[in-house]
Amino acid sequence: MRTDGLTQAGAFLVERSHALQLIQREANARSHGRVRGLSVEACEKSGAVILKGRTDTYHVKQLAQHGVFDLLARQDVIRALNIGDAPRLVNDVEVA
Numbered sequence: 001m002r003t004d005g006l007t008q009a010g011a012f013l014v015e016r017s018h019a020l021q022l023i024q025r026e027a028n029a030r031s032h033g034r035v036r037g038l039s040v041e042a043c044e045k046s047g048a049v050i051l052k053g054r055t056d057t058y059h060v061k062q063l064a065q066h067g068v069f070d071l072l073a074r075q076d077v078i079r080a081l082n083i084g085d086a087p088r089l090v091n092d093v094e095v096a
Helices: 008-030 058-072 075-081
Strands: 036-043 048-055 088-095
Touching (some): 008 036, 008 058, 048 058, 058 075, 058 088
16 A cells, blocks of 8 residues: 555556656757647557657657657556557657
């Protein structure tokens, strides 16, 4: 039993939130902040990490994607997201 006031479910949400923020920060850093409205979601049902936003070039879209790939190779991030052992990436960043 935890004594710090957090339930197991509460701890899971904190870890998941932290993992999503970490992925978003890495995608933003790799793309040099050139993805507008960048967001990252995790879908338990499909086992996917979904990258969203808008950018001007396919190159920037790819840079953001590679930042996500690097973090999805880490077991601690995968466990925190709770979307399966081999999550897939859905890159929904629009190029306009």
